[in-house]
Amino acid sequence: MKNLSIYIHIPFCVRKCLYCDFLSGPACDGEMESYVNLLLREIEKQSIFYGDHRVVSIFLGGGTPSLLPARETERILWQVRNVFSLAEDVEITIECNPGTVTAEKLKNYITYGIDRLSIGLQSTDDGELARIGRIHNYRDFLETYEMARKAGFGNINIDLMAGLPGQGIASYRKTLERVVALSPEHISAYSLILEEGTPLYVNQKSYTFPDEDEDREMYELTGTVLGQAGFHRYEISNYAREGRECRHNKVYWRRGDYVGFGLGASSMIRNVRWKNPDMPSDYAVCLEKPETDGQREAAYSLMRQTAQGIGTKAECAAHIAETETDPAIRMKDEGVWNRAFAEMLRQTGRCGVQSLTVQEQMEEFMFLGLRMMEGVDLGEFRRYFGKSVDEVYGKQIGSFVEQGLLERDDRRIWLTPRGIDVSNTVFAAFLL
Secondary structure (H helix, E strand, O other), rough: EEEEEEEEOOOEOOOOOOOOOOOEEOHHHHHHHHHHHHHHHHHHHHHHHHEEEEEEEEEEEEOOOHHOOOOHHHHHHHHHHOOOOOEEEEOOOOOOOEOOOOHHHHHHHHHHOOOEEEEEEEEOHHHHHHHHHOOHHHHHHHHHHHHHHHHHHEEEEEEEEOOOOOHHHHHHHHHHHHHHHHOOOOEEEEEEOOOOOOHHHOOHHHHHOOOOOHHHHHHHHHHHHHHOOOOOOEOOOOOOOOOOOOHHHHHHHHOOOOOEEOOEEEEEOOEEEEEEOOOOHHHHHOOOOHHHOOOOOOHHHHHHHOOOOOOHHHHHHHHHHOOOOOHHHHHHHHHHHHHHHHHHHHHHHOOOEEEEEHHHHHHHHHHHHEEEOOOOOOOHHHHHHHHHOOHHHHHHHHHHHOOOOEOOOOOOEEOHHHHHHOOOHHOOOOOO
């Protein structure tokens, strides 16, 4: 069976932070229940496409998923288990903000099989938290963290941000040191990005932000402090204890199959990308479209027409499996097959449906793979595309190696520390 990851979007929050451009907003219990009912329907309807997949990770994100009443979270996970095949060691993560969970709710999460908690702290300085519109203070976070440990969570991520208004090197160092002292298993550390249209962007002249040199120093400080504390950097913005990397996020960076459920959720299956509607009314309508069984049969029929001598669904499935190991067959057939699947998605109201060309697949393989510290696997590139990475990107790679931005050996290519500093420039060079 092929591996599959599931993302479930919960678009509710107490109030939007001043920097946030995510699809989220306040809601009452009744609205939450109605939304979960739509989610359950979507999960059931879409599951018929993934009978040959095994779910290896589930991520409940938002928004603030921990705002859901525990019974609604239970309903969602029960539905996933009811219609999907889950790996025995499936990783299930839920995001939460300090102050939005109780000891009882956290214990319920453990009962539901949730084994990973991601807490949005951002800073341990109450003034910095207030300036970006967070609903909690540092004490609230400590109480939430302690409750999570007592409930039995042995895998906790803490989100941090650098470059906040009014933040200095000393206060950022203090945040890092305080968080390290708690010994979480995982830390995500991002620089603030001023997203157009957010209150922080609109009113940015009212704040004092760290200058470029300070922002650079914070960036370097993150790696130094976390590295000395035993966290290894496995992705540009993510650090973990050994064996505690986020399995779900690694699926994205390795271009694995994932399906998103809920408002605005994104998916990629067999090099077809799409997303759900952003508007609640459009999302509800797309779930009222004709049942997908007939569309699936139509897609199989079209796929069979492109595969010589294949008549049964089982034979078609076997042929699909063959394309995963033979690049020549995959590239010959995938375009037609994916067009059929993409058309089904459009008929059911999905947005931004895109069947990736081989060139686009190569581009993603490189710039997503280079986000990982282990870099790009040269053998995997050849197995997937039927040619060496140097045949496609030899000029770019050679130039960056000479500049000291990339390193390579017989198996891999990866960013150097200097390359990480200018990673966006490096990534852009792999866009053919």
